[in-house]
Amino acid sequence: MYNNLSKLFRYVNENGDQIIFNYSDGFLINKPNGIDTVSISLSQANGINQVGATIQSKNIQPRPVTINGYLVGEQQAKNKDRIMSVIRPDLSGRLYADDYYLEVHPTSTPVIEPKKELARFQFSLLAPYPYWMKDDSVSQALSGVDKKFKFPWKICANYRFGAYIETQFMNVQNRGQLPVPFTATMFARGPLSNPKISNAETGQFIQINKNMVTGERLVLEITHERTYLTSSVDGDCRGALSLNSNLIRLDVGDNVLKTEATEGRTYLQVDISFATEIVGITL
Numbered sequence: 319m320y321n322n323l324s325k326l327f328r329y330v331n332e333n334g335d336q337i338i339f340n341y342s343d344g345f346l347i348n349k350p351n352g353i354d355t356v357s358i359s360l361s362q363a364n365g366i367n368q369v370g371a372t373i374q375s376k377n378i379q380p381r382p383v384t385i386n387g388y389l390v391g392e393q394q395a396k397n398k399d400r401i402m403s404v405i406r407p408d409l410s411g412r413l414y415a416d417d418y419y420l421e422v423h424p425t426s427t428p429v430i431e432p433k434k435e436l437a438r439f440q441f442s443l444l445a446p447y448p449y450w451m452k453d454d455s456v457s458q459a460l461s462g463v464d465k466k467f468k469f470p471w472k473i474c475a476n477y478r479f480g481a482y483i484e485t486q487f488m489n490v491q492n493r494g495q496l497p498v499p500f501t502a503t504m505f506a507r508g509p510l511s512n513p514k515i516s517n518a519e520t521g522q523f524i525q526i527n528k529n530m531v532t533g534e535r536l537v538l539e540i541t542h543e544r545t546y547l548t549s550s551v552d553g554d555c556r557g558a559l560s561l562n563s564n565l566i567r568l569d570v571g572d573n574v575l576k577t578e579a580t581e582g583r584t585y586l587q588v589d590i591s592f593a594t595e596i597v598g599i600t601l
Contacts, residue, residue: 347387381448494594510582
C-alpha cells in the first residue's frame with residue numbers, strides 16, 4: 319500500500335462510507351491545508367498612554383481544512399463518482415490522520431477536473447471543534463475491579479481476570495496536549511449514597527446526589543457540548559448532578575483523583591475513560 323505522506327488520511331461520512339487517500343485506493347493527496355495550525359481571535363484593549371495592548375479574551379476558531387489531490391490507478395472514472403457520493407453536503411463526517419480525527423462538515427464538495435487520467439480534485443471541510451481527538455480511549459479504574467485479562471492470551475502463562483483496587487487516591491495521566499472531557503462509570507457492589515469524584519490537587523469535584531442500589535450502574539458522560547447522566551435503574555437522571563460540580567476536564571499530565579460517598583464508599587467501583595487530544599497534525 320503506497321502512501322506518499324507519513325500519515326494515512328481517510329474521510330468517513332456519518333453513514334460509514336469512506337474514502338482512503340492512498341495509491342491503492344486510487345487517491346493521492348498533497349499535505350491537507352489546515353491540519354497543523356489553528357487560528358486564535360484576540361480581544362484587545364488599549365489604555366491612555368499604554369504601550370502595546372491588553373488581551374481581554376481569546377477565542378479558538380473552527381478549523382478549516384482543504385484537501386487537494388489526484389485520481390490515480392485503474393478505477394479513475396469510477397472513483398470520480400465515488401468521491402462525490404461519499405463527501406456529500408448533507409452528511410457530516412470524520413477526517414482521520416492515522417488514529418486521530420476531526421469531526422467535520424463539508425463546506426465545499428469535490429470539484430474534479432474533466433480529465434480521463436490524473437484528474438485533480440479539491441474539497442473543503444470545517445471542524446467546529448478544532449482539536450484532533452484520538453480514536454481509541456484510555457481507561458483506568460479508580461476503585462473496584464481493575465481488568466487484567468487481555469489478548470493475545472498465552473495459555474501456558476499465569477493470568478488473572480482482574481484485581482480488586484481499594485486506594486485513597488489514583489493518578490490518571492492525560493498524555494495529550496489539551497485538557498479533555500471524560501466518562502465516569504460508577505457501579506454499586508452494594509448500597510451506597512451520593513457518589514463523588516474529587517481532584518485531590520485542585521479541589522474540583524463532581525457529585526451525584528442519589529442513592530444507588532446494589533448492581534446499579536451510573537454513566538456520567540461529559541462531552542464538549544453537554545453532560546449526560548444515565549442510571550441503569552432510573553434512566554436519565556441529570557437532575558441528580560450537584561450544581562456545584564466543577565470537575566469537567568482532565569488536565570494535561572497528572573490528575574490525582576479519589577472516590578467518595580456519604581455511605582457505602584467501599585461498595586463504589588469507578589472507571590474513568592477519555593480520549594487524548596492534540597492541537598495539530600504534523601507530517
